[in-house]
Ligand SMILES: [Ca+2]
């Protein structure tokens with residue numbers, strides 16, 4: 515199938531160094547203006563250190579100079595400094611973002627670090643999948659608003675985002691020193707997807723409102739005539755949909771199946787060592803939508819049907 519080959523195609527690396535977050539972006543700069551403020555800052559820093567060490571839960575931040583937080587645990591629901599909402603993932607030590615990472619989330623990373631991809635985005639048109647000049651995550655070849663899932667991120671790019679967000683929120687004391695953002699493992703993603711045959715349940719084709727998949731709507735648009743779609747299903751989106759456009763699953767998570775494929779943290783024992791799961795607005799073939807199905811790609815691969823979801827590892831307890 516032409517599309518499958520396209521998804522397997524390699525693209526050039528978009529990896530960029532992640533710069534250390536400057537103090538000016540985290541609200542500390544004013545403290546340097548006079549010694550009085552410096553003394554106050556030192557006092558509160560020492561007080562915070564004493565509190566965090568004395569309560570037996572040093573991994574959790576209690577409060578910060580620029581951001582007031584609640585204690586974090588694997589049972590908490592959590593909203594971070596980018597207004598990304600997280601929900602508990604039962605039986606794990608992580609909170610999963612209820613959305614795929616949005617354009618606005620990735621834009622914050624790009625602005626803070628100077629990230630710019632140096633590759634042409636792999637995009638789909640009626641002539642098939644091709645790398646096309648002039649298209650990037652900022653400007654894919656279809657309309658996106660800031661609440662759409664960011665696309666075209668390589669596994670390396672997604673990892674860089676997680677590392678930057680961890681550093682940012684540890685500096686802000688929004689998360690503890692041993693809490694961090696990362697991609698979900700496959701095991702965690704499978705918990706997020708639920709126990710059914712497909713993320714929406716056991717039936718085929720998916721029921722109305724199941725999510726953003728390659729339904730009959732793609733035939734009305736720029737779709738190669740020899741590519742499959744899910745006959746008998748229809749949604750309103752021929753490419754990405756705003757996150758939260760469909761109902762949540764039982765865990766309160768949106769679009770675990772469909773919208774964009776999601777990178778997982780694991781390595782696969784193959785020459786394309788990174789794993790993605792969940793299907794997307796692309797692919798009509800039934801087996802690709804099974805909860806058990808996964809796809810692999812090199813870690814520098816990117817595509818306009820591929821994004822990522824992050825989890826917050828709260829630490830402290832072992833995975834089951
Ligand atoms: Ca669709």
Ligand SMILES: [Ca+2]
Nearest residue numbers: 769770772774
């Ligand atoms: Ca998805």
